[in-house]
Amino acid sequence: MTHPESTPNGHRPPAARSGWRWPLQRWRAWWDRLPPATQDRLAVLGPVVSVVLFLAAILSALVYFTEQVASQEQEAVIRDTEYAQQRLRLRLLERQEQLMRLARDIANRTLEETAFVFQAEALVLQNPELLSVHWVGPYREVVTGYTSPSAPVHSQRLAGQPLTTEDTGGAFELARDLHQPVYSRPLRWNDSGATLLLLVPFEDQRRFGGVVMAEYSVEGLLRYGVPPEVLARYAVTLVGEDGTLYAGTPLKPLQTPLSRLPWSARPQRHELPITPIGNSLLVRAEGLRADRDVGSEALFWLVGAMSVATIWMLLGNMRHTRRRLQAQRALVAETNFRRAMENSMLTGMRALDMEGRITYVNRAFCDMTGWSESELIGARPPFPYWPESEHDTLMARLHDEIAGRNAPGGFEVPVKRKNGSIFYARMYVSPLIDAQGRQTGWMTSMTDITEPKRIREELTASYDRFATVLDSLDEAISVAPLHSHELLFANRMYRNWFGDGPHGHERLLELCAAVPVMPAPEENDQVDALAGLPADALIEAVAEHAQIHVPELGKWLELRTRYLTWVDGRLVQMLIATDITARLHAEEQAKLQAERAAAASRLITMGEMASSVAHELNQPLTAISNYANGLISRLRAGRTDHDEMLAALEKTARQAQRAGSIIQRIRAFVKKSEPNPTLSDVGQMVANAVELANIELKRHLVRLNVYQAERLPALLVDPILIEQVLINLLKNAGESIQCAQRPPRQRLVELTVTPRRLDGRDGVEFIVRDNGCGIPPERLERIYEAFYSTKAEGMGIGLKLCRSIIESHHGRLQARNLYNGGEVAGCEFTFWLPVPHTDSRGTPAAHVNETQTSEAS
Known part of the structure; x- marks a missing residue:
């Protein structure tokens, strides 16, 4: 229509x-387009909002009018405070004028002391706020004055009494400097309240002649200076700029809960400085607005109570409506949830009645088996998705299921699809209870576990391969949690050595704790990198190494420890023990071979220097022979001069000692001995090496210059080995100069010994520099190879041994050519040895480590 x-x-x-x-x-x-739930919510919300707005309007009006009244009262307080301030100002100015007249009369010499006392007495008696008026001389002495009989003790000042800075609060100096009246700060006294001083200066023949000092009572200023009507209306006080109370009684604030309401009584306050005095004294007025009459607010409370009751009823109605809507939504949600669960669930659901007949299947069950819902509902065992070969087993399983004999973890069964393919599923059974609490059947959930089963089989095979690889290793591997006696993993080698228990793991840790763990060479911080763990999962595992001896096995083991995060999240420790008995034996044999090679090198060096040594020994032996023959001749001739014979014998003894010293040096140098690192003096090692090497250098007409720094630190080395390195390098330098065929004046070898800091460590540097033929640049990298030599007669073991000796002492050996333009002008060998660290007792750290290692061995 x-x-x-x-x-x-x-x-x-x-x-x-x-x-x-x-x-x-x-x-x-x-409104018609809105859902019913929204319409109900808005229908209830509208009245609530109206009542709330009505109540807010009444409250706002009450607060507004209250604030208006408070503002008017604040303005009244401000006016009355200004009025009181003006009255105080006028009263103080009048007293100031009177005191200034007295000061002028004194300056003009028209006022004597007696007349001053009379006028001061009249002034004090006429003004009760004045406590005293005194004439003070230029040097703070009281000339004369008058004090009120009611004045406190400190105001009683006698003639000739000097005033201190504390008495005037520093105002006397200020008045003398400014030449104008000065008010002091309020002074508080123990015998009375606070007082205020006014000092009026005057001059005597253009010089400061003193002051007329008047002392005010601050309480008297408040009582007689503030108008009575202001004192009756407000609580008037005189305070300092920091809030210190000097006179009056302040108003105590209300501490009731009603005082916090917007319309409750609140104090009105205003303060102003007293103009002649300044900010050091302020007048403050406080007034309290009276509470409203309860009867006048009865209407507000009645309307408020009715509004609250109305809001409560509306909210109750809203709550009831909301519960009804929630029930409706819960019902719809439950229905949708069940429908969505049936349609989108990946787990197959099947319901059986008490006789074993299928009463319900969901879509996932049908999709998994390939049979439709109509084909499965009402089916009796054997079910169409049972494999023919498993009918008996599955029938027995169904009887157990109906009888309630079910495993809590479910059971695994084969399932046949409609197309004939087989897959494996895990079924979980639970009783089906109706609303009356009676069991009406069994609910079964089915999950396809074909892929998880395949993954589990692959993981098992992978674990078997992993265990096979670990069991075939020559190392013993064990894993155990920290602070626990549980053994999580052990390979075959561990079981062969220690058995199946955790005692082997604990024994290895016990032996490892008795041996100091040495850090890697590049690590400077010896603090465990895993200190404070566990905090989070380990990102990087840090290993520690130790060499231990296991008496039970009779083996030396290299033990490596590593912290890991186990599969269950626990922090565990893995130990890897490797049998290094054969390796240590080989290293010991190699060490012995190196020692033999070093001894052979020393013998070869002395063999090469044999002629020079013989020549060097020939001189003292010849001298001894000559002295002996001379003595024999004198004895046969009967010339026995005691002094001459004693001198000849002394010279013979010195030559014999010289020859013996040379032989001892040679014997100590070539003697075969074990390396014995000791704290050795650098100067002594250099002197011994130079004494032996100088024999060979003299044979080649080579001059040796030694530059040695003073106060060199002691080194923890084997002195014989270091002397061997120095002798070898000095001998090579002399042979290089001989090869270069330098003139005798240019044959020079320099030995420099100085302290040097390298890589953050202190040490001593030895430099052997010659002006020989140098080393061919193409051979410079190969001079340290075994059996490689740049000399035709060389064996190629000297520099190799030198480098091994220096590196065994944690030092460095380097070589480089010296150039004069583009021509090689000589060679320079440099080796550096570190200074040992010492502990708190002064013992070298390296010596401590070696002692501990030897004890562990």
């Missing part, structure tokens, strides 16, 4: 839309 005013197409003309009905119809259409 078309509206009479509508057009044939059903739309209204513009004139009809502009009427008052058009907005109402639009609002009605919007």
Whole structure:
């Protein structure tokens, strides 16, 4: 049916839309489009909002009018405070004028002391706030004055009594410097309240002649200076700029809960400085607005109570409506959830009645088996998805299921699809209970475990391969949690050595704890990198190494420890023990071979120097022979001069000692002995090496210059080995100069010994520099190879042994050519040895480590 005013197409003309009905119809259409739940919520919310707005309007009006009254009262306090301040100012200015007249009369010498006392007495008696008026001389002495009988003790000042800075608060100096009246800060006294001083200076023949000092009682200023009507209306006090109370009683604030309401009584306060005095003294007025009459607010409380009751009823109705809507939504959600669960669930669901007949299957069950719902509902065993070869087993399983004999973890069964393919599933059975609490059947959930089973089999095979690889290793591997006696893993070698228990793991840790764990060479921090663990999962595992001896096995083992995060999240420790008995034996043999090679090198060196040594020994032996023959001749001739014979014998003894010293040096150098690192003096080692090497250098007409720094630190080395390195390098330098055929004046070898810091450690550097033929650049990298030599007669073991000796002492050996333009002008060998660290007792750290290692061995 078309509206009479509508057009044939059903739309209204513009004139009809502009009427008052058009907005109402639009609002009605919007309301009809809303869901019922929203309509109910808005229907209840509208009255609540109206009541709340009504209550807010009443409260706002009450607060507004209250604030208006408070503002008016604050303005009244400000006016009255200004009025009291003006009265105090005028009273102080009047007293100041009177004191200034007294000061002028004293300066003009028209006022004597007696007249001053009379005028001061009249002034004090006429003004009760004045305690005393005194004439003070230029040197702070009291000339004369008058003090009120009611004044406190400190105001009683006698003639000739000097005033201190504390008495005037520093105002005397200020008045003397400014030459104008000065008010002091309020002074508080123990025998009375606070006082205020006014000092009016005067001059005597253009010089400071003193002051007229008046002392005010601050309490008297408040009592006689503030108008009585202001004192009656407000609580007036005189305070300092920091809030210190000097006179008056302040108003105590209300501590009731009603004092916090917007319309409750609040104190009105205003303060102003007293102009002649300044900011050191302020007048403060406080007034309390009286509480409203409870009867005048009865209407507000009545309306408020009714509004609260109305809101409570509306909220109760809203709560009831919300519960009804929640129940409806829960019902709809439950229905949708069950429908969505049935349609999108990946787990197959099957319900059986008490007789074993299928009463329900979901879509996932049908998709997994390939049978439709109509084909499965009502089916009895044997079910169509049972494999023919498993009918008996599955029938027995069904009887156990109906009887309630089910495993909590479910059971695994084969399932046949409609196309004939087989897959494996895990089924979980639970009783089906109705609303009355009776069991009506069994609910079974089925999950396809074909892929998890395949993954589990692959993981088992992978574990078997992993265990086979670990069991075939020559190392014993064990894993155990920290601070636990549980053994998580052990390979075959561990079981062969220690058995199946954790005692082997604990024994290895016990032996490892008795041996100091040495850090890697590049590590400077010896603190365990895993200190503080466990905090999070380990990102990087840090290993520690130790060499231990296991008496039970009779083996030396290299033990490596590593912290790991186990599969269950626990922090565990893995031990890897490797049998290094054969390796240690080989290293010991190699060490013996190196020692033999070093001894052979020393013998070869002495063999090469044999002629030089013989020549060097020939001189003292020849001298001894000559002295002996001379003595024999004198004895046969009967010339026995006691002094001459004693001198000849002394010279013979010195030559014999020289020859014996050379032989002892040679014997100590070539003697075969075990390496014995001791704290050795650098100067002594250099002197011994130079004494032996100089024999060979003299044979080649080579001059040796030694530059040695003073106060060199002692080194923890084997001195014989270091002397061997020095002798070898010095001998090679002399042979290089001989090869270069330098003139005798240019044959020079320099030995420099200085301290040097390298890589953050202190040490001593030895430099052997010659001006020989140098080393061919193409052979410079190979000079340290075994049996490689740049000399035709060389054996190629000297520099190799030198480098091994220096590196065994944790030092460095380097060589480089010296150039003069593009021509090789000589060679320089440099080796550096570190200074040992010492502990708190002064013992070298390296010596301590070697002692501990030897004890562990």
